[in-house]
Amino acid sequence: MKVISNSRNENIKRINEIYKVLKDNDFGYLIEENTFFKKFPFLRNRRTKKDETFLDETAPIRIRKVLEQLGPAYIKLGQMLSTRPDLVGIEIANELQKLRDNTPVTPFNEMKELIEEELGTPLDEIFTNIDETPLGSASIGQVYKAELKSTGQEVAIKVQKPNSREIIESDVKIMKFLAERIDKYISATRTYNLPAIISEFERSIFKELNYLEEMMNLQNLSYNFRSISYIKIPDVYLDYCSEKVITMELIKGVVVTDLIKRDYPNIDKKKIASYGVKSYFKQIMIDGFFHADPHPGNLIVTEDRKLCYIDVGMMGILNEDFKEDLAELILLLISGNTNNIINQLIYMDIISPSQNTPELRADVDDLMNLYYGAELRNMDGAIEDLLNAMIKNNIILPKEFVMIGRGITLIEDTGRKLDPNFNAATELKELSRQIITNKYKPKRLSKVGMNYLLQVEHLAKDLPDTLRNTASKLEEGDFEVKLKHEEISQLTNQLSVALIISSLIIGSSLAIMGGAGPKLFGISAIGLIGFVFSAVLGIFLIIEYMIERDDIK
Numbered sequence: 001m002k003v004i005s006n007s008r009n010e011n012i013k014r015i016n017e018i019y020k021v022l023k024d025n026d027f028g029y030l031i032e033e034n035t036f037f038k039k040f041p042f043l044r045n046r047r048t049k050k051d052e053t054f055l056d057e058t059a060p061i062r063i064r065k066v067l068e069q070l071g072p073a074y075i076k077l078g079q080m081l082s083t084r085p086d087l088v089g090i091e092i093a094n095e096l097q098k099l100r101d102n103t104p105v106t107p108f109n110e111m112k113e114l115i116e117e118e119l120g121t122p123l124d125e126i127f128t129n130i131d132e133t134p135l136g137s138a139s140i141g142q143v144y145k146a147e148l149k150s151t152g153q154e155v156a157i158k159v160q161k162p163n164s165r166e167i168i169e170s171d172v173k174i175m176k177f178l179a180e181r182i183d184k185y186i187s188a189t190r191t192y193n194l195p196a197i198i199s200e201f202e203r204s205i206f207k208e209l210n211y212l213e214e215m216m217n218l219q220n221l222s223y224n225f226r227s228i229s230y231i232k233i234p235d236v237y238l239d240y241c242s243e244k245v246i247t248m249e250l251i252k253g254v255v256v257t258d259l260i261k262r263d264y265p266n267i268d269k270k271k272i273a274s275y276g277v278k279s280y281f282k283q284i285m286i287d288g289f290f291h292a293d294p295h296p297g298n299l300i301v302t303e304d305r306k307l308c309y310i311d312v313g314m315m316g317i318l319n320e321d322f323k324e325d326l327a328e329l330i331l332l333l334i335s336g337n338t339n340n341i342i343n344q345l346i347y348m349d350i351i352s353p354s355q356n357t358p359e360l361r362a363d364v365d366d367l368m369n370l371y372y373g374a375e376l377r378n379m380d381g382a383i384e385d386l387l388n389a390m391i392k393n394n395i396i397l398p399k400e401f402v403m404i405g406r407g408i409t410l411i412e413d414t415g416r417k418l419d420p421n422f423n424a425a426t427e428l429k430e431l432s433r434q435i436i437t438n439k440y441k442p443k444r445l446s447k448v449g450m451n452y453l454l455q456v457e458h459l460a461k462d463l464p465d466t467l468r469n470t471a472s473k474l475e476e477g478d479f480e481v482k483l484k485h486e487e488i489s490q491l492t493n494q495l496s497v498a499l500i501i502s503s504l505i506i507g508s509s510l511a512i513m514g515g516a517g518p519k520l521f522g523i524s525a526i527g528l529i530g531f532v533f534s535a536v537l538g539i540f541l542i543i544e545y546m547i548e549r550d551d552i553k
Helices: 008-024 035-039 059-070 072-081 090-096 108-119 164-185 187-192 194-208 211-224 256-261 269-287 320-335 338-347 358-371 382-392 399-418 425-439 442-476 485-514 525-552
Strands: 141-148 154-160 245-249 253-255 289-291 299-302 307-309 315-317
Touching (some): 008 059, 008 164, 059 072, 072 164, 164 187, 187 194, 194 211, 211 269, 211 289, 256 269, 256 299, 256 399, 269 289, 269 425, 289 399, 320 338, 338 358, 358 382, 382 399
Antiparallel strands (some): 141 154, 154 245, 253 299, 289 315, 299 307
């Protein structure tokens, strides 16, 4: 890979800086022993003895220090990795949660110039009473308090620091360059798959750099909670937003981090704990759109005692099928059957059949033995323990599944700190049951049936072209395919019956949903008869298949 930059010398200078930080933290070996870098000027005649302990028990702390010293892009990388213990290991992920952002505050006059450039209007024509001291400052942005000139509404203006994108783009290119070389030449690092880590980071950081993404996330989250009175999502002022500036309602209240440490008058900690778990499980299990990092610092109790979510730059998204599969997995966890849990994980493509090892099964067995017979209120943490069991067996997990596990762990941990008798498992179980019940309602079945019917229609349309293409390839090829007519006939008959059964199920679902015809026990008799007839045909098809299989034997 070629490093792309305005100046080759700038790239070499930056790699030299990275090398010095690595060397100061006993990671110089990663560069010095890499044959690719021997031609770099700063490495000539600079050879050190290989350190066999460069990945010892102090490595997590040293990795954190390296990232802190290398600046904004690397701090963001560390924050991302702190949520992916399956990629870097539990010890490193936990240490990276302690990352401190020591990036200096950018002077207000520079930020003012950027805001005016982004919004295309002088600042004093939009805002008044701007506090030039930022409410908060992070690696790529700062937040200021102000008032809208038109209404007097207090707002928070989140502004991206000048040149943040350019700096991060340059650093990400160098990260990819270094990751590929280190992975190629240093075998001890291959466990971590550095190129894959940097690729995932590249995708996430550039989404985060576009503040319009966060603006849309706030709007979607607000819509999802429109009927929930105890949850507050900041309003967004669309006219004063851009890729680098977002203007939102200023939320006043108590950050949950502070609420954990002390009591506040008129704030019921038990209620706040309940609001947190109910709202977060709703995001995951009902909406399929959830906050990726619900730690206490991103939760505020407002002055009217509502719970507010902030910092929604990164959100997780789940489709309908995954939500239903997740609900089934949760109920299986509660029931405590290892075999069913493993099968569900395979079905969900969380693990592959080859990863279903005796070691993994033993770890899940231990987990089930730990929780077997326990009261539901003592099962908080079961999902985190399942994640850790898979991580222990070196399984790289889907990003969304890790985000769910981490989010639930954070919300459970916050709940327990606010209320010693807090119980998240009951709420999760009830939501899961509700989802599974809805899955088999006629309306849902008819929707699934309609999707299946469309797939059959598409297959029927594509089949002639597929057969024509196959025939052409057979004519051009130098091979012969022999088919037994009897077996083809049997297969055709079975396929015909299967299609009839599918059509009956779809039609019956629609009949029940629409309440067509006379009723039997309050349900459409036409639909019931259709389901019964489908079942009879299905049994006939199974018996015929078993007889044919015995004949073959």
